[in-house]
Amino acid sequence: MKGLDYTKPLSLYIHVPFCSRKCDYCAFYSLPLSAVDRSWIEKYVSIILKEVDALNRDYGKAYRTIFIGGGNPGILGYWNIRRILEKAEENGMPAEVTVEMNPENISEEIYHLFDIITRISVGVQSMDDSVLQSLGRNARRRDNLRALSILSSSPFRWNADIITAVPGESFERTLADIDEVVSFSPGHISFYCLSFEEGTPLIEREVPVGEDDEIEFLSRGWERLRSYGYEHYEVSNFAKPGERCIHNQVYWNLGQYVGFGPSAESSIGYENVISMRENENLVAYLSSPALTCTPLTGEEAEEEYLLSSLRTKDGINKIEYSARFGRDFDSVYSDAVSRLDRDTYISTPLTFSITEKGFMVLDRIILALAMDL
Template sequence: MEPLGLYVHIPFCRRKCFYCDFVSYPGKEALADGYIEAVIKEAVLNKEYLEKRSVDTLFIGGGTPSLLSPKQFLRLVSGLGAACRFDLNEATAEANPETLDEEKIDAYARAGISRLSIGLQSHDDGILRRIGRAHAFRDFAKAYETAAKRFSNINVDVIFGLPGQSSESFVSTLEAVLNFSPQHISAYSLKLEPGTALAEGYEGASEETDRRMYHAAARILSERGYRHYETSNFARPGFECAHNLKYWTGAEYVGLGAAAHSYITDGVHKRRANTRSLEGYIAAVNRGEKPVAEETVLSETDILTEYIMLRLRLKSGIDFAGFEKRFGFSFADRFAEQIETAKKAGLIERDEHGIYPTLSGFDLQNALICEFVNAI
């Protein structure tokens, strides 16, 4: 059986960024010790997956995982290692610059973390204040330089379309990041989510400005040796995020922690989501119950739809041979009309092996996906 991915959600943060709609709880760090023990117990509750199958990727996300003390972080990873069959090829921890220091970086290395993901978002301190970030660019520079002494696989997150950000200032952010030569860069278009502080007073960048920034990222990063392997992700060859590729290729993974999601097959294909409540999560696990709030069994149509949606996020696209092996029929024959339409529109390229989204296809991703999904 193929190895699993393991995602662990750390829902603590010092304060909520103005654009953030992830499940995170400012000011509840006092619950961290109990939460860590609950996550380890949840791993044991999932022993039918985590003991029987090896785990080759680990991703500790949040929230702000770097809020955990070195002792807490080491307890988390060692406890998970005792409950799971770790055979890790990649282990990622997310971090915010203002909470990352030499002691924590040392703890991450000792815990077996092999990849750091640092959330910069912008090099402009004024923009950082407008979006509620707690760090300045100098904090990022210090954290990155310290981390680079121990880690040779670092991702930096940036966002475009931010308030007060011009195309020129976004390019300046990219250039500032490139001065550090990270192995991976994630460049995300700002999504204004309902209920967030930023959505209440900011209409967002124009579509033209947003796309200009995106195209600048694709051009500049390509020129500097980064491969645009997924809609928002750029990597030097060999440094693509193995864990996130599991999501986009339909591989199985288990999620632990409040609001964590899993995709597993146990006779049937299932997606499940844990409760979002921090206290409810801890209480359920301590009662010996799996903290699952929702579970969906996928039909074959659901699986096909997800396959197309997720693969069209990847530059590698849809491989005809792999598709036929999975579903038992030819993608090229079934979707011949849609392939021709998308190709004429410049949204994909095609050869005898498969179809591959173009930059225009990434621009118009929803339209591209709908072209195929609506034909199912």
């Protein structure tokens, strides 16, 4: 693959563009099954197998991580997930292999995938039926309870997603969601605010909670998660020791990853970064999958790196930064940093990172730094 740095690790992402139905808040590219001809699923799987096979032969080594996301990969069925992963693992077992699943698609059968999967991510979102209903989720509380119980007795590492700041939801409701999910002992929790995306039914129907309330939902939730021993290692992600998601850390460090499936994004190269994107639309993808390549300028790559690495507790490694972009971080950003509130960041000779307080105003910090690029 032109532009791939073969001396660096490579991760693989596979986007599954099918969902049982569309949730009211969702802007990811996926089609509800009611809009899908069933033959498309088999065709999609065979194209993915071909794309992965070509990349396997080109790269020639085990991937660092694999992530099958969507959409809802559970729609493919365990048999197809096995076919895809057996192909993707032909060059060796990655350090981490995650599959996203919706609660209603998780059954004990999943235990049989333990030879090819190391980690499951389940979209719980809430344990309250009225919140799930207002989000337009397919699953209900009983589905979430069943999935959590199966995962808690499974050999997998696993993550649960929880959404907060849903209009009409109380602070106590969010804390009760955290308490109940934590009682099943996930190693990792993604905890994030409901976002209002253009073109979704949600934005037509509801008004987002105010900024002060959003801060309250987050700060109370963060505090509760920390009290259970989860490390807040990225703005929206919490992990028990040793349970950080390796695949997402590849994104946040602007590592190399190739994405297959409609709308999937890729980023390859180290000093010269190339961003790639698959066809947005499933029908176009099925007739001709094609990665569109866009080489990033040095400035664009640096901005990407800033945007993503500042989301993490570890922040920016200044040695890595200067090796990659040929500039000294302190010289470039000292003016912008001097204008930030002192309790929103930590700067050492080796790293620059954002504090918990800074995470609350992360967009403003990134904007302030990006202006000095």
